[in-house]
Each structure stands twice: as structure tokens, then as C-alpha cells.
Amino acid sequence: MAILDESVVVNSKISPPNSYGAVVLGGTFDRLHDGHRLFLRSSAEMARDRIVVGVCDGPMLTNKQFSDIIEPIEERMHNVEIYIKSIKPELVVQVEPIIDPYGPSIVDENLDAIVVRFVIVQHVFSLVR
Numbered sequence: 001m002a003i004l005d006e007s008v009v010v011n012s013k014i015s016p017p018n019s020y021g022a023v024v025l026g027g028t029f030d031r032l033h034d035g036h037r038l039f040l041r042s043s044a045e046m047a048r049d050r051i052v053v054g055v056c057d058g059p060m061l062t063n064k065q066f067s068d069i070i071e072p073i074e075e076r077m078h079n080v081e082i083y084i085k086s087i088k089p090e091l092v093v094q095v096e097p098i099i100d101p102y103g104p105s106i107v108d109e110n111l112d113a114i115v116v117r118f119v120i121v122q123h124v125f126s127l128v129r
Contacts, residue, residue: 018048020112024105026054026098028061030070032079043115044084050092052111053080054103073097 025043029036044051056064057073064070071079077095084093096104105114 015046015113017045019046021048022050022052022108022111023047023113023115024052024054024103024108024111025115026056026101026103026105028056028064028070029053029076029080032076032083037083039115039117040080040084041087044088044091046113046115047088047091050094050110051084052094052096052104052108053077053084054096054098054105055080057097058099060099060101 023043023046025039027036027039040053043053055073055077061067061070070076077097081093081095084091094104098104105111
């Protein structure tokens, strides 16, 4: 997997392009910026057939800074889908709202990899200690 730390690819040789049939990732994806695009591109490059993107909505936005000015869910989902299709048009793109941290990752049995930013991994490990 390409490990992302503050939008920097650390090691892209761990998972070469098209390593997984289907990958899943999630985020708020408000006002798509270069960091989002790098995360989405790296994830799409790892996927051979399908990419599933959960976009935070409802309770997942409650504690976000400036949650009152986050773009509508439909707009964020559309922007994510359009961007992924622009870089890898042959990929099946499934974008859906998520209202919990797990989204489709716990119900879709056909997923081969979960893609996370390195800073999220660090956060999880700090909680476990």
C-alpha cells in the first residue's frame, strides 16, 4: 500500500498498481484539494476493478471544524466520482454516504483492501496503547 503521511507517498512499492480487485476508503472530501486528490489517486491506482469511497455525512460531521459550511453530501460524492473517473475511467466507482467510521467496509465481503492515511493509523495506535 502507498502510505500517505500528510499527503506524501512514503512507499509505493508495497502495493503496486492494480494489486487489489476492490479497495475501500473514506473521508469527508470537502472542497476537493491536492491532498484529497493524492489519496484518491493512490487508492485508485491500487484497485484493479472497483473502488468504494465512503463520504462522511450526518453524525460523522458533528465534531468537524466548520461543519456548518461543509459542501452538501451530493456535491462531495459527485466530485469524488468525477475525479476518480478522470484518472482511471475503467474502474467501477461506488461512492456512498457513511454515517459511522466503518461504512461499507464491514458489510461488503468483496473488498480486498482498506486504504487509510498514515496519520489515521497513528491515531488508532495511540488509542490502543
